[in-house]
Amino acid sequence: MECKKETNSKFCNCTYSCSKHGVCCDCLAYHRRSGEVPACYFPNDIEKDYNRSIDNFIKIVTERGTSYLK
Numbered sequence: 694m695e696c697k698k699e700t701n702s703k704f705c706n707c708t709y710s711c712s713k714h715g716v717c718c719d720c721l722a723y724h725r726r727s728g729e730v731p732a733c734y735f736p737n738d739i740e741k742d743y744n745r746s747i748d749n750f751i752k753i754v755t756e757r758g759t760s761y762l763k
């Protein structure tokens with residue numbers, strides 16, 4: 694399977710300097726190991742704080758719903 698890094702990077706909202714931009718499989722596995730979810734699970738104003746915890750994700754979804762994910 695061909696890596697879609699270039700295409701994926703166009704939709705990546707992560708502002709952290711990281712080699713995993715657009716390599717979603719590595720990005721997800723990295724954050725999952727840490728009990729977190731990737732930047733794209735958060736709205737831009739929250740993503741920039743770099744709190745990728747599942748607790749923070751639940752808090753944001755509870756407050757804002759899931760429409761920002763579309």
Ligand code: SF4
Pocket residue numbers: 707708709710711712713714715719720721723724731732733
């Ligand atoms: S969400 Fe995490 S792993 Fe993915 S590109 Fe950003 S900092 Fe890297």
